[in-house]
Amino acid sequence: MNDMQWAPIGSEPLPPPLPPTRVDFTGDRSAFRKMVTKGAMLELVTFGFYRFWLVTDIRRHLWSDTAIDGDAAEYTGRAKELLIGFLVALAILVPIYLAYFLVGIEFERWQGFASTPLFISFYAFGQFAIFRARRYRLTRTVWRGVRFWMDGSGWLYSFRAMAWGLLVFLTLGIALPWREASLERYKMQHTHYGDLRGDFEGDGWTFFKRGWWLWLLTPLALLFFPAAPFVYAEFKAREWRWWLDGIRIGGVSLSSQLPHNAFYGLYWKVIGWWLLLSVVYSAYVAGAIALAVKISGLPVAQALGPGNAAKSIPMLVMMVIGYFALALAVNIIMRVYLQRDLWAKVLETVEVHNIGAAADVRGSGELASALGEGFADGLDVAGF
């Protein structure tokens, strides 16, 4: 059934289906770069609070420059929703952290380190947050004047994710494709576009066949560093392609011809920037130390030696400033390459089949609150 879409078009005497339509991404790269640069700087001066606005701007940019069948999507979420969601999530998380602490003490009294498994409950909560954050993003995604929406239960999803996670752990990762297939099926079957219902037809076995040898190579990649980006890039490319091939919404289906080596360039560019920035930062730190030594007018060993703590404070300040600049640059690079470029690279390979099924869809579904995004932010599991 999964192979139906690969049948050559027009080989049957039946009326030929419409040719697949493409997804076009027309976003201007330098505009995106300027946006994230400005955003990263504002994030610094606002101690990170600007992240809600930046993430909203990024999504608005990516969504509105993505056109399916000639019509661009739109992201209608706003930063204030995220901020409020974050504050509410915080108000809920604080008592949970406290309860976690108190329960932890009771467990520890019973047996040393018995509270360690409690940490897993935070992981479960993170999965819940991931599901709810996806619901928020989806209900803010509009195409042709109709929004996407989602039902389903975050806790059921979390339970699935945990159970499969245990299996993946026990099988040393072999079960990963089946976990992803199961979770994706749950997410897509509860995804709707107006009155069309989504589905996911990818199965774990297909994914496994495409990537099992990467699993064998993983220990090697962990030992031999330069191999790791290749293995990871191969894995991600296969995962994306398998995921896109499986997506259905009503009668509409997607397929992708994403080549297996699609991400080599992206990852190596990021690593290259990383190395360059590390060299620049090391040079900066060395320069700062040299300057501090010179100003103190003492021999090197004495200036850096004991008893000179007070004199090293300017040096510390210089290092912190350098660190912030480094964080800023890394932030920009990650967003340009791993969000914008990856988005563009994946989308240019996507084909949409039978888009006519979405020509007259009735809008439905309610807006979801941004609380899920708040949890995801508070627990540090936020995605796009």
Add this chain to the structure above:
Amino acid sequence: MSELSTEAPAQSGKPTIFFDGVSSRKRQVTLTLGDALEIAEEGGTPVSWVYADIRRADSPAGILRLASTSAPSLARLEIRDAALAADVTIRCMRLDEHQTSRRGVAKIVGWSMAAAVSIVCVVLFGVPLAADRLAPLVPKPIERRIGDASEVQVKTIFGSSGCEDPAGKAAFKKLVNRLRDAAGLDDDAMTAGVLPSAIPNAFALPGGKVFVLNALIDKAENPDELAGILAHELGHLKHHDNMRGLIYNGGTSFLIGLLFGDVTGSSAVIFASRSVVEASYSREAETAADTFAIDIMHALGRSPKPAAELMFRITGKEGGGLASILASHPLTEDRLARMTKEDRPASGPPLLTDTEWQALKGICGSGKI
């Protein structure tokens, strides 16, 4: 406004598309720019948008996408013809009213700064104050529960059997009791024990528990050296340093995490700033415990100096550079200098007899770690 000329570009240029916000059907429409914007589909009911309600929606370059605050929230009008788009734009006075302006960004920056300043003030002044005030108020049973929990952890690390040589234990008890009486701690408020370990150290846990690791006793050359260190730990108990630290660390971690959020994408800044802030707080507590130890040793008529000498033998000279900003304890050489200043000739009887001291040294049995 010339109403006659405005209809022409819609037909000549690229199509204008309307989505009514109820269905995803793509409607090709013609616009009439009258008193309001008239949107007419062939064979459909015309829709009219008041100019003042029209807002710009996100769109790719080359398309003007409009929404109206009085229409269904997802209704969209897409004008692809540049001339027509310009015509419509000049009529809509409040087109960009809802976008984040420069002033909006300045407001975000201003409020974030205010929030950051208030968080920093709370970390520097509020949390220490709260910790100092709250720690003595924590009910004894809760403190003991936390202490019990940490004791279980400690025993998991160092082995569950403490050192139990009877003569050694009696000597240890005598030493601890003399210090406790001088310190004015309640009888039932504290327990003390020796644990086998190769690490020379001693520590206090919440709920009045003091543990000495065996290697410290091995390294000590006389009872005064050990007594000074025990007195220091009693100082921690007396000042409720454990509970204070717990409240303080919990509070600062939370607030600093809140402050930085994920600005750096890693927790390095959080970790670094927490270490600096917490270390300075902990150094204060250690200095106070040293003061307490000095007072006790004086009250017993013994010198506090030997304890500092023992510490110095263990750690050596520490000092200097960045390490001293991050250190949780004052530098050993500074402590030695301070206790040397407080050195007085012994005026009281020795704390343990020679036999007792020898017994204490063998409390873990000979040959055991």
